[in-house]
Amino acid sequence: MQTQARLTVDVARLAKTGERLTGELDGAVLDLGNTAGLIEPASGIRYDLRVEPIDSELLVRGSVSATVACICSRCAARFETPIKESFFVASYPLEETTDIVDLTADLREAIILLLSGYPVCQEGCRGLCPRCGTNLNEASCRCKSEDADGRWNALDVISLSRGRTKGAQSGRSAGCDAGKRNHVNGSKRSVSNGGTEKEEI
Ligand SMILES: [Zn+2]
Numbered sequence: 001m002q003t004q005a006r007l008t009v010d011v012a013r014l015a016k017t018g019e020r021l022t023g024e025l026d027g028a029v030l031d032l033g034n035t036a037g038l039i040e041p042a043s044g045i046r047y048d049l050r051v052e053p054i055d056s057e058l059l060v061r062g063s064v065s066a067t068v069a070c071i072c073s074r075c076a077a078r079f080e081t082p083i084k085e086s087f088f089v090a091s092y093p094l095e096e097t098t099d100i101v102d103l104t105a106d107l108r109e110a111i112i113l114l115l116s117g118y119p120v121c122q123e124g125c126r127g128l129c130p131r132c133g134t135n136l137n138e139a140s141c142r143c144k145s146e147d148a149d150g151r152w153n154a155l156d157v158i159s160l161s162r163g164r165t166k167g168a169q170s171g172r173s174a175g176c177d178a179g180k181r182n183h184v185n186g187s188k189r190s191v192s193n194g195g196t197e198k199e200e201i
């Protein structure tokens, strides 16, 4: 099928009962700007529309679709995905002087609105290991257990900072890192107990 650069409706020649328009616009119409290759058109914009003059308006309804090539925001794999607006609706005022109605911009916008800012190649994409870069969809790496440890370390930091602010009031707080917390409490207490810290050490 030959693609077109624009889709226009010649109002004067349009059947009073409306017409069906099908075809495909050039992929270049999508004109996504500089996406650094993250999203590119992989097809033209296909349309299947019912175009109907109703009173002083041109009513356009139907479906608009395209295929785009994306870079997965998690694993960086390139993949193609279909985009479809099944309920495209637009209306254009028809005045005495209206000869041509250009639908191109609205068809383009219908596709753009459906593009994700964070495309993923599959719903369960496991992405890349943040440490070694292994594609976790294809293989596993040895960083896993260290990562788990890393998460607990982050909790330790939170517990410690709580210990610094509240610890002086109560030394009873128990937790999985009670040892560290008591250590903080201990030093805090020795400071608040009248500057005897140096003598104790
Ligand atoms: Zn992915």
Ligand SMILES: [Zn+2]
Pocket (backbone or CB within 6 Å): 129, 130, 131, 132, 133, 134, 141, 142, 143, 144
């Ligand atoms: Zn890794």
